[in-house]
Amino acid sequence: MEALVRPLSRLHAWLLPWRCLLCGDAGGDGLDLCHACAAELPRNTSCCACCALPLPSAVAMCGACQRKPPPWDAAWAPFRYGWPLDRLEARYKFGRDLAAGRTLARLWQCAVPPVARPALILPVPLHRARLRQRGYNQALELARPLGRALDIPVRHDGLLRSRATVAQTELDAAARRRNVYGAFALRDGAPLPPHVVLLDDVMTTGATLAECARVLKRAGVARVDVWALARAPSSRQR
Structure with missing residues (x-):
């Protein structure tokens, strides 16, 4: 070959x-x-191991995670959301620039993955109305090549976005939590392994990933990790 x-x-x-x-x-x-x-490209080499928040030095848990641990077990985000990666991400996500998406996917494949390997990757789903509007789920398109590179299966239909939500971009942390509350559900009869990864393109406050993680935990998944291509360097969380 x-x-x-x-x-x-x-x-x-x-x-x-x-x-x-x-x-x-x-x-x-x-x-x-x-x-x-x-x-x-801004590498996220020093961050919280729990939520991937960029920090001056790597720590097991940042202050926010110590005060209120997130509903997932560990996080991986190889990049910080900043120049020039944010420009590529905006072109991919909102400008339908698939060349930018391929570049971002390749960059993620070249990053060193966590030692603990999941049995399944679940991309954060879009609501069907948003999917029709955009034409593709940016998280799924990043997950597929990463899953192939790591030899981890990817399921596009394990999680459902059961109701439409407004875009999170202009909302603060509290409004983001309210916006996605109860917005996700598991597909009926979908069997899940004990270690699952939730994958999204960018993690800002973590509200969307947290809501998805709660759904998986309630379904009996023992370990849920969250992976994002990039982590926003904001301390306003949860």
Whole structure:
């Protein structure tokens, strides 16, 4: 297989050379990002192990998690939500830029995953009305290549968004919690393993992931982790 992949990669680079989505320069390392822009991506190397909140140094639990532990068990977010990753994310999520989505997916695949491996990945679902409007679920499209890279199955229909909610973007933490309360449910008869990951593109306050985690815990899932491509560097949580 490798003997076939290398010539195909060279052919792709010749016919459709990688081009940086941020500055327009030549891309590198099989990405539509140049080396300079890729070097600016904000890595989330120092963070809370419980909620992935960016911190000056890595800790087991930040102050917010110590005061009120989240309903999940551990979090992984390899990037901080900041320049220039936030620009790629906005183009992917709201601008239907699938090239940006492929680049974000590839960046996530290149990150070092947690040691504890789940048996299943569940992307945070969109309501059917939002799915019709956007045309795709950005969390699912990131989960599929990551699941293949890690050899972890991905289920797109394990969780349902049972009612439509307004966009979380302009809401504060308390309003976000109210907005998603009771908005998710398990599909009837969906068997779940004891260790499940909830996956989303960006984690801000964690309200959406927390509501999904509660649904899984009530269904008897022993361990629920949350994975997001990027974590917003905000201390206003839960």
